[in-house]
Amino acid sequence: MTAWIDGRAVARDEAVAAAATLLAGARSPVFAGLCAEAASVQAAFDLARAIGASLDPASGPSLYADLGALASGGAMTTTPAETRGRADMVLALGAAPWATDLLGEVTADRPVRGRASGKPRALLALGAPGDGAVQHVAYPAGEAGLAAAIGLLRGLVAGRIAGPHPLADLATRLREALYGVILYDPAEIGALGAEMLNGLVKDLNETTRCFALPLGDPHQGRAVAQIAAWSTGQGPRVGFGRGYPEHDPWRFDAGRQAEAGEADAALWLAALPAPLPSWTRIVPTVALLGAPKGDEAQVVIGVGVPGEAFGAALWHPRRAAIAWHEAGAPQPEPVAAAAILADLQARLSSTTTNSERSASC
Structure with missing residues (x-):
């Protein structure tokens, strides 16, 4: 039956x-x-x-974490195929990206298109230790959480925060990337995190190329x-x-x-x-x-x-x-x-x- x-x-x-x-x-x-x-x-x-x-x-909760930020200020996004083909730097926010196959795929080869073609690809992590089997550089989010860390990172990238900071090196890497991609799960970073992330990506595109790549929910x-x-x-x-x-x-x-x-x-x-x-x-x-x-x-x-x-x-x-x-x-x-x-x-x-x-x- x-x-x-x-x-x-x-x-x-x-x-x-x-x-x-x-x-x-x-x-x-x-x-x-x-x-x-x-x-x-x-x-x-x-x-x-x-x-x-x-x-x-x-x-709904995952979608609206992204849709609210998109409605208020727009977004600059890319696709997994463009990430594999063009990105010389990928930043994974939180733990969710490490549960996907994408990070393993992007570290398997170098970009083949665009200004970064043939250059080494850097894999960075913010707010999660990542996978020890995949070579990467990890940065702590701090006690305030991932959304606050994204906001701090945006301030560092734009030069609004001066002096030494644990995320200063990450801000420099983002500014120097030829084609950066920030991978995230909207449900994990929440509406505030998504808003800060979209602002960070827009700030970076004043001087270089950077895009957000949201993970699809199941x-x-x-x-x-x-x-x-x-x-x-x-x-x-x-x-x-x-x-x-x-x-x-x-x-x-x-x-x-x-x-x-x-x-x-x-x-x-x-x-x-x-x-x-x-x-x-x-x-x-x-x-x-x-x-x-x-x-x-x-x-x-x-x-x-x-x-x-x-x-x-x-x-x-x-x-x-x-x-x-x-x-x-x-x-x-x-x-x-x-x-x-x-x-x-x-x-x-x-x-x-x-x-x-x-x-x-």
């Missing part, structure tokens, strides 16, 4: 009908998670628009941000309660809505792995899951895992873009979350039409 209602295994069609009933009776539904392929995320936006729901991706957040942009012209935390998209990162935070009693139904979309938040236990929830157990929510519907059961458009970290992923373990007739969402939209549209006809009679 691939569908459950209150932990009881049922046919998928029965579960979809129960999900449609739950959502149809809601005054303020919220769609969350959004950890799926592009087609299913787009289908979630379409369904939310149709029934007046709000949306909040699982990657929940398709970068893809969701793009889909939200082309669907609504805004960020992913939007609500359609008044018939048009309204963007408000605080108001449409799913966890806040649940705790405040504002959300009376939820749809959790996680065709790819994403931890189910605790608030789904207090809000009647429909869960579309790639690897369900059956007891995760009031209504659970199993869906195919994109990039495994079927080919799909997913975020590609190396390309820093949405790209096609072939099926790793194709299934004969996988049911994509997009198909379930389209079915829900058809059922809910039919319910609305019938209600309107009854009212007119």
Whole structure:
């Protein structure tokens, strides 16, 4: 079985009908998670628009640490491919970059394009000891934390802080780099750190070339941000309660809505792995899951895992873009979350039409 209602295994069609009933009776539904392929995320936006729901991706905290800084002052960013091809200096902020393969890749060879072509590549670390197997120079962040260290570094680079300082050597290295790249995880450095980092990069570009490279989160957040942009012209935390998209990162935070009693139904979309938040236990929830157990929510519907059961458009970290992923373990007739969402939209549209006809009679 691939569908459950209150932990009881049922046919998928029965579960979809129960999900449609739950959502149809809601005054303020919220769609969350959004950890799926592009087609299913787009289908979630379409369904939310149709029934007046709000949306909040699982990657919201990470995305909005970056989006807030981007909205206030812009950003100068690059891609992993450009980093490997051009950077003569890479600075890793915090611990998160060391959990990726990128740092090992950039230290394996030298830049091959641009002014730094053929020159040695320096790998630096701020706020984490790094990996002893990869040669690098580490600098401490200090007791104030990583965001404060980035702010201090910006002051040193711009000459606003004089005298000896533990980060003075790092500031000099940044100024002298021909093509510097600063690798970071928005969730780790936070909104303040992202704001300081974007300012640092802009200051460095007054005299040299330097770019920021944010790490993608594991929940398709970068893809969701793009889909939200082309669907609504805004960020992913939007609500359609008044018939048009309204963007408000605080108001449409799913966890806040649940705790405040504002959300009376939820749809959790996680065709790819994403931890189910605790608030789904207090809000009647429909869960579309790639690897369900059956007891995760009031209504659970199993869906195919994109990039495994079927080919799909997913975020590609190396390309820093949405790209096609072939099926790793194709299934004969996988049911994509997009198909379930389209079915829900058809059922809910039919319910609305019938209600309107009854009212007119």
